[in-house]
Amino acid sequence: MIAIVTPEEMRAVDAAAGEAPDVLIGRAGSAVARAAVRMMGGTYGRTVQVIVGKGNNGADGRVAAQRLAAQGVRVQLYEAHACPTALPPADLVIDAAYGTGFRGTWRPPAVGDTPVLAVDVPSGVDALTGEALGDVLAATRTVTFAALKPGLLIPPGSDLAGALELAPIGLEAQASARAHAHLVQHAGVALWVPCRDTAAHKWRAAVRIIAGSTGMTGAARLAAHAAMRAGAGMVHLSAPGTLVAQAPAEGVQRPLPTKGWAPEVLDTLDRFHSLVVGPGLGRDDDTAAQARMLAVEAPIPTVIDGDGLFAMAWNADGAAALLRRRTTPTVLTPHDGEYTLLTGAAPATDRLVAARRLAADTGCVVLLKGPATVVADPHGAALVVTTGDARLATAGTGDVLSGIIGALLAAGVPAL
Known part of the structure; x- marks a missing residue:
């Protein structure tokens, strides 16, 4: 770097x-x-x-x-x-x-x-x-x-x-x-990704994904496919109230009710190594409440994306107070609009400061998307990624990103 x-x-x-x-x-x-x-x-x-x-x-x-x-x-x-x-x-x-x-x-x-x-x-x-x-x-x-x-x-x-x-x-x-900041290069990324050992099995890097809703199943499908392609040994996918067509054949779909589903998910996380919550999940009041409960109480590394970020912001105490209750590594993946929802203000022109401030306030790793993506941890360390281009300004790329991060967390890669 x-x-x-x-x-x-x-x-x-x-x-x-x-x-x-x-x-x-x-x-x-x-x-x-x-x-x-x-x-x-x-x-x-x-x-x-x-x-x-x-x-x-x-x-x-x-x-x-x-x-x-x-x-x-x-x-x-x-x-x-x-x-x-x-x-x-x-x-x-x-x-x-x-x-x-x-x-x-x-x-x-x-x-x-x-x-x-x-x-x-x-x-x-x-x-x-x-x-x-x-x-x-x-x-x-x-x-x-x-x-x-x-x-x-x-x-x-x-x-x-x-x-x-x-x-x-x-x-x-x-x-x-x-x-306190470094530019990410290809060689560095290659060193972060662990190799599977000869005794590996499918439950060594298992990812649980809660994503998608009626009319928004594409986000769930993209996240699940991305997690599988990024090395997850097992992916269990749930879209509350619906099933996802064309989900990965290797994955497992676990139906959930439309409402009140968070306790059921929390009871089944014992074999999983990471959780992805939010892509295409929807923003109705019960869905947001369930996403908040799941995100706060999940005892495993968690990626919060899309509608999951909306749920964190849409509560009386504010996102920071809620997220500071988490005890395991957490990655937030906001674009500028979601950052504004979480903090009440658009990112500062100094984007390194913007990402670091949200990371410090929430106790999470923050991946602030943009032409130059900034990833910051609560202690001020930051990485900058400039290899993306305009092709990433496409619906669904954020869902793919959340699945990739989920797979890496499950494999034991540190949040930063």
Whole structure:
């Protein structure tokens, strides 16, 4: 996993660095120059426009300009505060105007179709939240240093940053030590998933799913199929008041009455290792009451999704007070609308803070869905996932996610 640090944490890393600032600036500027050469495909006959500010970003840009000029590149420097409204044609523009500490706005020049290489963060992007602070010169590529910044991973900042390149400058260990968030990578996920041992049997990773309702059985079907595909040895599925057509052939359907079903489910959880409650369950008063009873009293790791989250929010004491009564690992999977139901307010622009706050209030692991999904635990540790795309903005993907998480919890994977 790759460390993610806030601008404040990065400033602390810089302040505690055991090397002179000029040394670190030299390394950063050299990394920018190398990225520039790669983007241009060489140096011969190339022209680069470099926009520089007064801070460390500008210093990085000046070093990059020196390195490129030494390799024969034609380089033109422009001060950010006196930059023309349009730059002449070039092979590359380097945006070294403003960095992670920038809080104002600026008016970037027009660059036409010239590729842009941003230094640390595109000028005008909030490195904490990803918000655009006025006009931003959209980058083709961004070179950032020592650790990733949240604003490079969260839209619109992630879109404005283009391709990300993390360059080492000698502060990686210090940044990693201060980081409380990390970017998830494929290799890391592969290490989390346990292998079945030779003595495994179907009841080693059993998942109980309470999902679906009349007219909403697709959610239950998707969750059950996902749990089976994600490695559950046994899946028992119940949709109160109805049966689910085309449920997994390997699974078991256990009928439940339309009302008053929670005690029956609680009495049959002894052989199961996780519970999924909520996808397509419905929102009538009795269903919500049964979902609350089940979620609070279930003695096994539990995923609460969809209508289960609505049920948690729809009570006089509030979701946090209810969920803090749970004694086993719990994963909440809200999108922004469900987050608003649970807390009474939309997620903050700092989505890491938003997820951490709900996790701390509820004592649960919170998976806050979005273009960059944030997963946070009650103690402040967080993971960010950026591998999803617009295909996930499709009905049913959340149901699949809940089934996958249920299977992983059943296999013994920690909630975070």
